[in-house]
Amino acid sequence: xxxxxxxxxxxxxxxxxxxxxxxxxxxxxxxxxxxxxxxxxxxxxxxxxxxxxxxxxxxxxxxxxxxxxxxxxxxxxxxxxxxxxxxxxxxxxxxxxxxxxxxxxxxxxxxxxxxxxxxxxxxxxxxxxxxxxxxxxxxxxxxxxxxxxxxxxxxxxxxxxxxxxxxxxxxxxxxxxxxxxxxxxxxxxxxxxxxxxxxxxxxxxxxxxxxxxxxxxxxxxxxxxxxxxxx
Amino acid sequence: xxxxxxxxxxxxxxxxxxxxxxxxxxxxxxxxxxxxxxxxxxxxxxxxxxxxxxxxxxxxxxxxxxxxxxxxxxxxxxxxxxxxxxxxxxxxxxxxxxxxxxxxxxxxxxxxxxxxxxxxxxxxxxxxxxxxxxxxxxxxxxxxxxxxxxxxxxxxxxxxxxxxxxxxxxxxxxxxxxxxxxxxxxxxxxxxxxxxxxxxxxxxxxxxxxxxxxxxxxxxxxxxxxxxxxxxxxxxxxxxxxxxxxxxxxxxxxxxxxxxxxxxxxxxxxxxxxxxxxxxxxxxxxxxxxxxxxxxxxxxxxxxxxxxxxxxxxxxxxxxxxxxxxxxxxxxxxxxxxxxxxxxxxxxxxxxxxxxxxxxxxxxxxxxxxxxxxxxxxxxxxxxxxxxxxxxxxxxxxxxxxxxxxxxxxxxxxxxxxxxxxxxxxxxxxxxxxxxxxxxxxxxxxxxxxxxxxxxxxxxxxxxxxxxxxxxxxxxxxxxxxxxxxxxxx
Numbered sequence: 102x103x104x105x106x107x108x109x110x111x112x113x114x115x116x117x118x119x120x121x122x123x124x125x126x127x128x129x130x131x132x133x134x135x136x137x138x139x140x141x142x143x144x145x146x147x148x149x150x151x152x153x154x155x156x157x158x159x160x161x162x163x164x165x166x167x168x169x170x171x172x173x174x175x176x177x178x179x180x181x182x183x184x185x186x187x188x189x190x191x192x193x194x195x196x197x198x199x200x201x202x203x204x205x206x207x208x209x210x211x212x213x214x215x216x217x218x219x220x221x222x223x224x225x226x227x228x229x230x231x232x233x234x235x236x237x238x239x240x241x242x243x244x245x246x247x248x249x250x251x252x253x254x255x256x257x258x259x260x261x262x263x264x265x266x267x268x269x270x271x272x273x274x275x276x277x278x279x280x281x282x283x284x285x286x287x288x289x290x291x292x293x294x295x296x297x298x299x300x301x302x303x304x305x306x307x308x309x310x311x312x313x314x315x316x317x318x319x320x321x322x323x324x325x326x327x328x329x330x331x332x
Numbered sequence: 333x334x335x336x337x338x339x340x341x342x343x344x345x346x347x348x349x350x351x352x353x354x355x356x357x358x359x360x361x362x363x364x365x366x367x368x369x370x371x372x373x374x375x376x377x378x379x380x381x382x383x384x385x386x387x388x389x390x391x392x393x394x395x396x397x398x399x400x401x402x403x404x405x406x407x408x409x410x411x412x413x414x415x416x417x418x419x420x421x422x423x424x425x426x427x428x429x430x431x432x433x434x435x436x437x438x439x440x441x442x443x444x445x446x447x448x449x450x451x452x453x454x455x456x457x458x459x460x461x462x463x464x465x466x467x468x469x470x471x472x473x474x475x476x477x478x479x480x481x482x483x484x485x486x487x488x489x490x491x492x493x494x495x496x497x498x499x500x501x502x503x504x505x506x507x508x509x510x511x512x513x514x515x516x517x518x519x520x521x522x523x524x525x526x527x528x529x530x531x532x533x534x535x536x537x538x539x540x541x542x543x544x545x546x547x548x549x550x551x552x553x554x555x556x557x558x559x560x561x562x563x564x565x566x567x568x569x570x571x572x573x574x575x576x577x578x579x580x581x582x583x584x585x586x587x588x589x590x591x592x593x594x595x596x597x598x599x600x601x602x603x604x605x606x607x608x609x610x611x612x613x614x615x616x617x618x619x620x621x622x623x624x625x626x627x628x629x630x631x632x633x634x635x636x637x638x639x640x641x642x643x644x645x646x647x648x649x650x651x652x653x654x655x656x657x658x659x660x661x662x663x664x665x666x667x668x669x670x671x672x673x674x675x676x677x678x679x680x681x682x683x684x685x686x687x688x689x690x691x692x693x694x695x696x697x698x699x700x701x702x703x704x705x706x707x708x709x710x711x712x713x714x715x716x717x718x719x720x721x722x723x724x725x726x727x728x729x730x731x732x733x734x735x736x737x738x739x740x741x742x743x744x745x746x747x748x749x750x751x752x753x754x755x756x757x758x759x760x761x762x763x764x765x766x767x768x769x770x771x772x773x774x775x776x777x778x779x780x781x782x783x784x785x786x787x788x789x790x791x792x793x794x795x796x797x798x799x800x801x802x803x804x805x806x807x808x809x810x811x812x813x814x815x816x817x818x819x820x821x822x
Contacts, residue, residue: 149664149667149668150667150668151664151667151668151812151815152812152815152816153812173668173669173670173671174670176668177668177669178668180664180668183661183662183663183664183665183819184662184664184665184668185662185665186595186661186662186665187661187662187737187738188598188599188602188603188737188738189595189598190575193598197591197594197595198669200590200591201591201669201670201671202669202670203670228575229575230575230602232738
């Protein structure tokens with residue numbers, strides 16, 4: 102689904118990301134871990150064509166991301182709060198995203214109905230603008246908005262941060278379900294090694310922009326990651 | 333303690349985004365401050381002589397006192413819309429061992445240095461000095477001046493309360509409306525007794541105590557208000573507003589543009605900054621009054637053309653020059669979504685066109701000044717729709733300054749869209765219509781000028797797709813730069 106080739110990004114001669122080769126097949130749940138400054142968000146930003154690669158390219162379903170915009174209809178993402186429109190209510194925001202993705206109100210409503218317990222009654226019908234919601238609730242809204250319109254690729258940056266434990270567990274179920282049952286390629290980054298190993302079939306460790314580990318998740322993975330990061 | 337605060341303020345000032353701009357802009361800003369300050373001083377200086385000449389049988393000070401109430405109301409209104417509330421970054425100070433009272437005193441004291449307080453100072457100080465030179469009794473004049481300054485500061489503190497508390501806002505607003513309607517319907521003219529009050533202030537100098545007490549009282553009220561709410565969820569927190577949901581589904585008829593259009597309407601309605609722009613553009617409607625009422629401009633129709641552009645173009649100019657900055661807060665999302673620039677731009681374009689059309693309808697009272705003037709406004713409106721919209725959108729595309737939507741623009745810190753490119757772009761917006769009118773007017777006659785101006789707009793409309801394509805190209809080319817600029821923290 103996603104092919105990365107010779108991808109690098111430098112700012113003023115300082116390289117922040119350098120990935121020679123990376124293939125993410127369709128339907129894989131892919132986890133990205135690494136300390137601050139490892140290049141996780143840079144990679145996601147490149148994937149969304151928000152910044153320009155210094156060398157190399159990313160192909161999303163055979164579309165060259167930095168040249169064509171044809172990847173947009175089947176790709177969705179939630180990177181940070183700047184993906185929310187602060188002056189809309191959650192519902193209005195969902196409908197807006199729905200309209201952009203060619204879904205009508207009832208399509209969106211039926212999708213939202215599936216996430217009732219995920220929202221925990223704190224998002225819908227609250228008569229509050231998104232900018233007035235707490236960080237955690239903003240995140241919930243953003244994540245669910247990224248699921249609107251049957252995307253084939255979903256990119257979530259640090260989806261577990263700021264969420265309460267109940268929601269974290271529900272989110273894990275949602276991500277697993279997306280990858281296993283619906284064949285959606287899910288890319289998540291996280292600082293929480295336990296969550297990533299729970300959710301992802303494959304985990305890549307970044308360090309100073311380089312890929313240092315590429316693991317197929319197994320029983321031993323969590324131990325291995327913990328060992329890696331404790332040094 | 334105060335020393336530390338001042339140090340923090342100084343850093344905030346020095347490191348603010350508008351100060352990091354180029355030298356040219358700093359100089360321009362400085363000149364603008366000088367200009368407005370200078371105008372106030374000048375008016376204050378000549379006010380005495382002007383009034384003496386215009387109303388020879390009334391003492392100028394009496395005249396000033398009679399109409400002072402209007403100045404006060406005007407100031408209150410301007411402050412309500414323009415003045416930033418004194419929000420010091422209070423959160424980090426809450427857990428440090430500083431007395432709350434010190435912080436609050438400082439916070440309130442800071443507002444005394446607001447630009448708005450200086451307008452009154454610059455206006456009334458020269459006036460009072462002239463009074464002294466004219467041999468008015470020293471004690472009366474000095475105490476009157478002090479009283480006015482106390483009133484000025486009272487307004488300053490009152491504004492804080494109005495902004496923070498709905499009760500005070502509605503209270504004041506209803507008093508003002510009652511007073512104005514009483515006068516309008518000739519039932520009772522409150523201005524007369526109020527004028528007497530102000531004159532009393534002058535005649536009986538010790539009355540100056542009253543405004544002084546008023547000011548101190550309002551200070552105390554403010555102090556208590558903040559003191560009581562000195563918690564994260566109290567007075568210093570942002571007000572969480574109930575959602576005002578309106579059904580905009582009738583806009584769906586605009587097809588693929590509808591989601592953007594609906595969003596833009598909500599954006600304008602629900603955020604402080606665009607609301608301010610909307611208010612300002614309403615004031616632009618009256619711009620013509622300055623020009624049309626003066627006989628000098630009657631012989632300089634090019635200037636009338638200039639004014640006519642502004643009458644209908646207020647919203648177009650002030651809103652349009654900040655496209656796409658209005659969407660800067662969530663620009664990354666827009667860019668990763670399935671959004672064609674074209675629809676995005678077209679939606680903004682329609683918004684501006686509608687605004688010009690509405691302004692044009694509202695400008696019909698200008699028929700009073702004759703059909704020639706109104707024809708000019710009509711031609712100007714066509715020019716605005718057909719050409720100015722595209723020029724403005726083009727200028728906006730080169731503008732990459734992020735906007736905080738829900739924060740009022742401060743006076744003189746509003747340098748968004750205020751850079752050399754913007755100034756260059758502003759030029760054709762002003763000069764082009766003047767030329768379009770003036771050349772045929774000089775060569776043929778007045779009507780030819782009108783037709784040329786109107787025709788230019790029609791031609792612009794014909795080439796709409798061409799223009800939008802060009803602007804789209806700029807957007808595409810500048811995409812990464814724009815994203816990077818918008819995600820910079822201010």
